[in-house]
Amino acid sequence: TIGLLTWHARSRNLPITTTYWICTFANNQHALDELRDDLLDTPFVRAIQDPACVGTLALFDRDATTFRRVWCVLEGYCSLLS
Secondary structure (H helix, E strand, O other): OHHHHHHHHHHOOOOOOOOOOOHHHHOOOOOHHHOOOOHHHOHHHHHHHOOOOOOOOOOOOOOOHHHHOHHHHHHHHHHHHO
16 A cells, blocks of 8 residues: 555655545444445545545555445545546
């Protein structure tokens, strides 16, 4: 993950102070009751739709299993809408 973020920042000429929001670390994965009924009101979507968000970045393994997860598909979809 650190390698990808470092590569991304360098390839985009971003400052070292660039902030990345990582949903795996930002949400309590064991307390999903924090999620509301409306998928568009989840912390993932709210972060993507925040005006300070200027893009999204996905980390893939060799088999691209990222998009086998519903939440990742939702985040990708919302990124395209923003």
